[in-house]
Amino acid sequence: MDIVFLGGLKIDTLIGIYDWERQQRQTVILDIEMAFDIAKAADTDDIRYALDYKTVSDRIISFVQASEFFLVERLISEIAELILGEFAVPWVKITLNKKGAIGSGIDVGITIERGVKST
Numbered sequence: 001m002d003i004v005f006l007g008g009l010k011i012d013t014l015i016g017i018y019d020w021e022r023q024q025r026q027t028v029i030l031d032i033e034m035a036f037d038i039a040k041a042a043d044t045d046d047i048r049y050a051l052d053y054k055t056v057s058d059r060i061i062s063f064v065q066a067s068e069f070f071l072v073e074r075l076i077s078e079i080a081e082l083i084l085g086e087f088a089v090p091w092v093k094i095t096l097n098k099k100g101a102i103g104s105g106i107d108v109g110i111t112i113e114r115g116v117k118s119t
């Protein structure tokens with residue numbers, strides 16, 4: 001299966017367990033890989049048969065900006081469900097980096113895979 005990816009997607013959101021984190025938005029950085037057969041889009045050169053990464057990106061940005069979760073586990077799981085549920089994507093891999101959450105320049109976060117990745 002082919003992969004359509006979104007890398008370095010930076011989105012401001014309310015996320016975290018501490019009081020100060022409920023008062024100010026922080027930036028999360030998403031790297032997303034989505035399984036998708038690109039054959040028909042390649043053959044036709046027509047966006048209607050592609051997984052439009054702009055459409056996916058806009059949807060994720062609006063969802064994450066509006067969210068107010070405590071844990072990155074919950075946020076990343078909801079993003080995976082959104083992608084699998086709303087787009088023709090059978091498998092997704094997401095890395096969420098809450099950079100700086102435990103100190104300047106330190107990367108922390110989670111990587112998950114959801115769905116079925118066929119060969």
Ligand SMILES: Nc1nc2c(c(=O)[nH]1)N=C([C@H](O)[C@@H](O)CO)CN2
Nearest residue numbers: 015016017018070071072073101102
């Ligand atoms: N596994 C997790 N550990 C921690 C989380 C989290 O969401 N998942 N969150 C925090 C704090 O909100 C942190 O980001 C700020 O110091 C701590 N550990």
